[in-house]
Amino acid sequence: MNFHDTEHEASYRQKAINFLEQHAERKVIGQPGISSCLSPQALLKAAKEWQALKADHDFACISWSKEWGGPGGSAIESVIFAQEEQQFDIPEGIFQVSLGVCMPSIIKLGSEELKNRFVKPALRGEEIWCQLFSEPAAGSDLAGIRTRAESTSSGWVVNGQKVWTSNAHLSDFGLLLTRTDPTVVKHSGLTMFWVDMQTPGIEVRPINQISGQSGFNEVYFTDVKIPDSQRISDVGGGWKAALGTLATERLAIGGAKGADCRELVALASQLPCDTGTVLKDPQFRQKLADWYVNSEGINLTRMRALTTLSRGGTPGPEMSIAKLVMAEQLQQLCDYAMDLQAEFGIINSPDISEQAAVFQKGWLKAPGSRIAGGTDEILMNVIAERVLGMPGEIRVDKNRPFNELPVGI
Amino acid sequence: MDFDFTEDQKHLQQEARRFLSANCGTARVRQVLDEPDTPFDAELWTAMADLGWQGAILPEAYGGSGMGATDLCAIAEELGRAVNPTPFASSVYAFAEAVNLLGSEQQKSRILPHIASGHQIGCIATAEGAGRPDLECAFVDSSITGRKVPVTDGDVADWAIALANDSHGESLYLIELKRHGVSTSTLPTLDPTRSCAEIKFAGASAAPLGEAGSGKALLQKIHDRAAVFVAFEQLGGAEAALATAQDYAQQRYAFGRAIGSFQAVKHKLARIYVANQIARSNCYFGAWALESQSEELPRAAAAARIAATRAFQLAASEMIEIFGGIGTTWETDCHLFYRRAKQLSLFLGPINMWKERLAAEIEKQWAHADSHGGNL
Ligand SMILES: Cc1cc2nc3c(=O)[nH]c(=O)nc-3n(C[C@H](O)[C@H](O)[C@H](O)COP(=O)(O)OP(=O)(O)OC[C@H]3O[C@@H](n4cnc5c(N)ncnc54)[C@H](O)[C@@H]3O)c2cc1C
Numbered sequence: 001m002n003f004h005d006t007e008h009e010a011s012y013r014q015k016a017i018n019f020l021e022q023h024a025e026r027k028v029i030g031q032p033g034i035s036s037c038l039s040p041q042a043l044l045k046a047a048k049e050w051q052a053l054k055a056d057h058d059f060a061c062i063s064w065s066k067e068w069g070g071p072g073g074s075a076i077e078s079v080i081f082a083q084e085e086q087q088f089d090i091p092e093g094i095f096q097v098s099l100g101v102c103m104p105s106i107i108k109l110g111s112e113e114l115k116n117r118f119v120k121p122a123l124r125g126e127e128i129w130c131q132l133f134s135e136p137a138a139g140s141d142l143a144g145i146r147t148r149a150e151s152t153s154s155g156w157v158v159n160g161q162k163v164w165t166s167n168a169h170l171s172d173f174g175l176l177l178t179r180t181d182p183t184v185v186k187h188s189g190l191t192m193f194w195v196d197m198q199t200p201g202i203e204v205r206p207i208n209q210i211s212g213q214s215g216f217n218e219v220y221f222t223d224v225k226i227p228d229s230q231r232i233s234d235v236g237g238g239w240k241a242a243l244g245t246l247a248t249e250r251l252a253i254g255g256a257k258g259a260d261c262r263e264l265v266a267l268a269s270q271l272p273c274d275t276g277t278v279l280k281d282p283q284f285r286q287k288l289a290d291w292y293v294n295s296e297g298i299n300l301t302r303m304r305a306l307t308t309l310s311r312g313g314t315p316g317p318e319m320s321i322a323k324l325v326m327a328e329q330l331q332q333l334c335d336y337a338m339d340l341q342a343e344f345g346i347i348n349s350p351d352i353s354e355q356a357a358v359f360q361k362g363w364l365k366a367p368g369s370r371i372a373g374g375t376d377e378i379l380m381n382v383i384a385e386r387v388l389g390m391p392g393e394i395r396v397d398k399n400r401p402f403n404e405l406p407v408g409i
Numbered sequence: 410m411d412f413d414f415t416e417d418q419k420h421l422q423q424e425a426r427r428f429l430s431a432n433c434g435t436a437r438v439r440q441v442l443d444e445p446d447t448p449f450d451a452e453l454w455t456a457m458a459d460l461g462w463q464g465a466i467l468p469e470a471y472g473g474s475g476m477g478a479t480d481l482c483a484i485a486e487e488l489g490r491a492v493n494p495t496p497f498a499s500s501v502y503a504f505a506e507a508v509n510l511l512g513s514e515q516q517k518s519r520i521l522p523h524i525a526s527g528h529q530i531g532c533i534a535t536a537e538g539a540g541r542p543d544l545e546c547a548f549v550d551s552s553i554t555g556r557k558v559p560v561t562d563g564d565v566a567d568w569a570i571a572l573a574n575d576s577h578g579e580s581l582y583l584i585e586l587k588r589h590g591v592s593t594s595t596l597p598t599l600d601p602t603r604s605c606a607e608i609k610f611a612g613a614s615a616a617p618l619g620e621a622g623s624g625k626a627l628l629q630k631i632h633d634r635a636a637v638f639v640a641f642e643q644l645g646g647a648e649a650a651l652a653t654a655q656d657y658a659q660q661r662y663a664f665g666r667a668i669g670s671f672q673a674v675k676h677k678l679a680r681i682y683v684a685n686q687i688a689r690s691n692c693y694f695g696a697w698a699l700e701s702q703s704e705e706l707p708r709a710a711a712a713a714r715i716a717a718t719r720a721f722q723l724a725a726s727e728m729i730e731i732f733g734g735i736g737t738t739w740e741t742d743c744h745l746f747y748r749r750a751k752q753l754s755l756f757l758g759p760i761n762m763w764k765e766r767l768a769a770e771i772e773k774q775w776a777h778a779d780s781h782g783g784n785l
Contacts, residue, residue: 001697002411265775285768293716297687300694303412321683384675388655391670
């Protein structure tokens with residue numbers, strides 16, 4: 001076992017570091033990054049510029065083939081770049097859905113024409129995509145969506161509502177899952193399209209999150225006309241297409257970012273308590289050890305998956321644990337970090353709070369991290385059923401037409 | 410990046426698994442469990458020695474096979490999976506490693522060949538009662554006096570390494586146990602598939618091991634090395650417990666369906682899977698640090714130890730819950746895992762001690778940079 005880069009990997013890493021050092025600043029513990037300092041508009045602009053710069057230097061979507069405007073690098077190279085990039089203070093959080101979730105589906109499902117039109121501008125950050133899947137009545141049970149697409153002589157007409165659509169307000173296009181046939185069992189009546197977010201009849205309404213930000217939206221569809229050429233699955237084949245999207249989504253999300261052990265140690269080494277600083281408090285040290293083992297465990301599990309890749313294999317299911325572990329940890333660790341600060345923990349201000357309020361921010365973000373991209377419960381079901389081979393749920397919705405299923409709120 | 414067992418190591422591991430499923434099935438483990446006069450499976454011990462396992466990583470000059478530490482980790486995982494009822498952990502991971510690391514040329518050539526061949530057994534005697542009392546064992550006038558309790562495998566061992574006070578402070582000593590001045594008595598424990606004793610030294614002759622006065626630090630080194638191998642045993646045990654529970658959950662029916670279809674059961678299994686993956690990754694890091702003689706070994710060993718202890722204890726206790734009533738009986742194998750998980754969690758020191766140790770290592774790694782507002 002070793003962690004050595006091969007000669008090629010080492011020179012690639014050096015190239016990445018050179019690029020990053022030339023164009024960005026390294027993160028500093030205890031100081032707010034630019035992603036949390038900029039206004040939403042300024043962040044968007046900065047993120048687009050950063051993405052274009054990366055594309056110019058062959059560091060955007062590194063493993064995408066040349067055919068689609070990527071540099072055609074290896075999976076290892078893209079991980080090496082990500083490892084280095086995360087140490088720099090760069091504008092984050094804009095392209096995750098666009099490039100991590102939507103484009104892989106377009107590349108997999110779209111026609112040549114579609115790919116020629118869309119992949120390159122998305123890769124350069126010139127166009128942004130959103131994922132129009134979840135609805136008020138269908139999240140975990142995604143196949144329960146109700147947004148209707150009806151076939152007419154001139155194409156499709158879409159009516160309904162999507163919700164929790166990250167970045168819809170910034171997006172140019174969307175990947176849209178609809179119901180085209182409510183009279184068959186629910187998984188069989190779905191169809192996937194792409195849509196231009198400027199199409200008449202689409203209305204985006206921001207939702208205020210508990211963090212105070214508005215990263216996601218409601219998206220209303222009222223008699224939205226979509227030509228059949230924008231259909232990217234078979235009619236009734238939307239579920240299979242969506243499963244592919246969800247699989248990439250879980251990989252793209254990976255571990256939840258935010259405060260972790262490093263920030264906790266920085267905090268504890270400055271907080272006074274009876275034993276000197278909190279860092280010397282035995283109870284603190286026991287908890288720190290537990291969390292550290294998890295974080296390292298996830299990092300190292302990623303190394304194992306990489307090893308499989310570099311040996312030419314397909315990584316197993318190990319990485320499915322990353323989001324489950326890290327989102328839960330984010331919540332607990334931030335909560336504890338605030339307890340350590342006593343009453344002061346309640347203050348939420350980058351200027352006044354300890355460590356530029358990373359713990360307060362993480363605490364507000366964590367509940368969403370535990371839900372986005374599959375809730376804790378759904379992820380545990382997935383592990384138990386797909387990895388450990390447990391039988392599926394007893395289902396009451398499998399053999400009945402969608403329009404005869406019981407509905408709740 | 411090459412962070413996994415090599416093909417050769419995987420092959421070695423498969424061979425070990427095949428051998429152990431033929432020679433160390435739970436029926437064999439139970440013989441040791443059920444017969445109070447059988448401290449360990451001597452036949453298995455000899456068969457293991459025939460395969461060269463006891464001397465796997467010892468130098469060839471001392472009768473070993475000169476394999477790498479990671480090779481032994483691969484074997485250790487299988488020994489854990491099989492809940493092996495032998496003094497392997499004491500003799501190989503702790504004692505032999507310690508002698509090889511600290512012993513004089515003469516000590517090594519006198520002792521190690523017998524350990525490698527399985528003809529002799531070594532153990533490590535550190536505890537002196539409940540909690541962490543002051544060290545009382547003392548080395549005076551070239552002999553040792555005092556009491557060590559409990560000593561895993563102390564009743565079957567030929568050799569022990571013990572910590573004692575002397576004129577230099579605290580030092581390590583090598584003691585031949587089947588000699589004048591040593592008396593051992595077997596103690597009942599939670600895991601009768603492993604042996605345990607009280608050892609009394611009354612003027613037993615003892616030879617210094619390693620630098621005088623550095624006993625504590627050296628003992629820590631011994632523990633770090635042993636902890637990585639033990640973590641692999643714990644990982645193997647956790648994987649076996651998960652596999653057994655998985656199997657049972659698919660076969661046992663309640664309310665007209667397999668209990669594995671109930672979410673509460675699924676989520677228990679998923680949590681075990683997660684803990685096992687985290688343990689595996691940390692264990693591999695420990696193996697890497699050991700094999701590459703990295704300065705990061707203390708941190709890697711503690712992390713592996715913590716993750717693997719957590720995983721095995723979770724798997725072993727939840728396994729019984731998943732089995733229901735039958736899991737609480739002597740006849741089912743669940744308690745073999747439950748017992749061994751606890752035994753291994755205390756061997757080499759309890760988990761809170763390892764967490765403290767990890768915290769100290771993290772502090773070394775980070776606190777300095779952070780106090781200067783350092784970079785990531
Ligand atoms: C920050 C954030 C960003 C998001 N971005 C997007 C996006 O860009 N595009 C998009 O389409 N969606 C997005 N989502 C939606 C997300 O995918 C859903 O919220 C999620 O799948 C859960 O669905 P739900 O909200 O309807 O909750 P529900 O499915 O109603 O779940 C409610 C509770 O019931 C539990 N539950 C449901 N079913 C089961 C079951 N079978 N077994 C056990 N427990 C169950 C859940 O675990 C949860 O605890 C986002 C969500 C968040 C929080």
